Amino acid sequence: MAEIVGAYFTSHVPAIGGAIHKGLQQEPYWKPFFDGFHKVHEWLAQVKPDVAIVFNNDHGLNFFLDKMPTFAVGAAAEYHNADEGWGLPLYKPFAGHTELSWHIINSLVEDEFDITTCQKMLVDHALSIPFELAWPDVEAWPVKIVPFAINTVQHPLPSAKRCLALGQAVNKALQSWTGDERIVIIGTGGLSHQLDGERAGFINRDYDTFCMDNLSVDPAALTTDSIHEMVRKAGTQGVEVLNWIAARGALGQAPVQEIHRNYHIPISNTAAATMLMEPA
Amino acid sequence: MSGPQNVSEPIPGTHLFDGDAAAKGFELNAMCYSFNNAANRQAFLDDEEAYCAKFHLTPEQRKAVAERSVLGMIAAGGNIYYLAKLAGIFGLNVQDVGSMQTGVSVDDFKAMLLAQGAGRTYDEAHGAMIGKEKVHG
Numbered sequence: 001m002a003e004i005v006g007a008y009f010t011s012h013v014p015a016i017g018g019a020i021h022k023g024l025q026q027e028p029y030w031k032p033f034f035d036g037f038h039k040v041h042e043w044l045a046q047v048k049p050d051v052a053i054v055f056n057n058d059h060g061l062n063f064f065l066d067k068m069p070t071f072a073v074g075a076a077a078e079y080h081n082a083d084e085g086w087g088l089p090l091y092k093p094f095a096g097h098t099e100l101s102w103h104i105i106n107s108l109v110e111d112e113f114d115i116t117t118c119q120k121m122l123v124d125h126a127l128s129i130p131f132e133l134a135w136p137d138v139e140a141w142p143v144k145i146v147p148f149a150i151n152t153v154q155h156p157l158p159s160a161k162r163c164l165a166l167g168q169a170v171n172k173a174l175q176s177w178t179g180d181e182r183i184v185i186i187g188t189g190g191l192s193h194q195l196d197g198e199r200a201g202f203i204n205r206d207y208d209t210f211c212m213d214n215l216s217v218d219p220a221a222l223t224t225d226s227i228h229e230m231v232r233k234a235g236t237q238g239v240e241v242l243n244w245i246a247a248r249g250a251l252g253q254a255p256v257q258e259i260h261r262n263y264h265i266p267i268s269n270t271a272a273a274t275m276l277m278e279p280a
Numbered sequence: 281m282s283g284p285q286n287v288s289e290p291i292p293g294t295h296l297f298d299g300d301a302a303a304k305g306f307e308l309n310a311m312c313y314s315f316n317n318a319a320n321r322q323a324f325l326d327d328e329e330a331y332c333a334k335f336h337l338t339p340e341q342r343k344a345v346a347e348r349s350v351l352g353m354i355a356a357g358g359n360i361y362y363l364a365k366l367a368g369i370f371g372l373n374v375q376d377v378g379s380m381q382t383g384v385s386v387d388d389f390k391a392m393l394l395a396q397g398a399g400r401t402y403d404e405a406h407g408a409m410i411g412k413e414k415v416h417g
Contacts (some may be wrong), residue, residue: 030404060362065306065310075379143284194294195377197295198292198294201402202406203393203396228288232294236295266397268374269302
């Protein structure tokens with residue numbers, strides 16, 4: 001049976017991609033963030049995943065407002081990055097795991113999650129940057145992916161409770177998968193930040209700490225707030241923590257332990273965070 | 281299009297991109313979405329008036345774009361993820377956009393972010409930023 005080796009969570013601020021491109025990792029501004037990845041590299045080398053289930057959000061590359069799925073699941077053989085409009089380097093393509101995608105899709109729909117399936121899906125910095133951080137300097141990614149895009153752009157957004165349930169349903173699907181893959185779960189985005197409005201620049205260390213403290217041991221604690229209250233506490237874009245909550249759900253309901261955490265304010269306008277969790 | 285979320289207490293300085301905003305801002309966001317293509321970015325730079333006309337921007341949207349008013353664009357239904365692509369045409373990043381929306385210099389906006397990193401709350405850091413801006417005019 002396939003094994004879920006653990007979960008990796010990280011912010012996906014576009015400027016991180018610029019810093020990698022320019023080799024700024026050891027500059028004073030960037031060092032506190034990038035130094036949080038030594039442990040990630042060590043852990044990935046140890047657990048050697050070959051598949052990644054990734055929960056992220058599109059930023060107007062693949063989805064426009066003409067059609068905005070709440071939960072979209074990739075079922076493509078390949079996923080490509082493309083020009084996002086503001087000068088980021090173009091990132092490497094990803095190999096998909098179509099059989100696993102369809103297995104998960106079938107299982108989710110059977111469990112009454114009315115997802116959108118995508119046989120073509122462009123992936124943006126929200127997926128590429130966490131991979132650049134996790135596996136720097138590789139020619140090709142060492143894992144195949146099954147990407148989930150959660151709508152964090154256009155309200156109404158799915159509730160945190162629903163995102164956790166989605167993740168748990170993905171875990172159930174993985175339990176019935178007969179392959180022998182080593183699967184890592186990835187959640188990207190956040191933590192607190194707000195790019196728009198007069199409150200631009202809003203960061204909330206207390207709420208982020210609450211989220212990080214509870215995500216491993218009591219993820220349901222993150223699901224009691226309405227989306228509106230989450231925006232108040234995390235900022236308009238801080239609601240990307242929904243990706244983390246879904247990813248935590250996909251780790252399953254058995255006990256989980258946090259094995260690494262790094263938190264640094266600011267990277268660009270964002271409270272940047274990185275975490276690792278393993279089955280206890 | 282009022283949903284249950286709208287009965288919640290408003291969040292100061294925050295504009296939720298909901299169904300009303302998405303409907304209002306469709307043309308502006310569609311134009312910004314087109315900027316994923318380099319040729320379209322160039323076409324905008326070559327003839328902004330014609331490019332905006334092609335996307336049928338509303339007068340309010342056209343005015344906000346002409347004035348480079350980020351808050352104006354948001355009021356006209358613009359979504360920040362799409363507006364960021366317009367900002368990118370002018371070489372502006374999210375700190376520049378933050379400074380434009382808060383009415384302070386980019387350096388003061390960045391200092392406000394760093395102050396939060398140094399342990400200040402947002403309210404403290406924001407209060408200091410606004411206070412400083414008043415002193416320096």
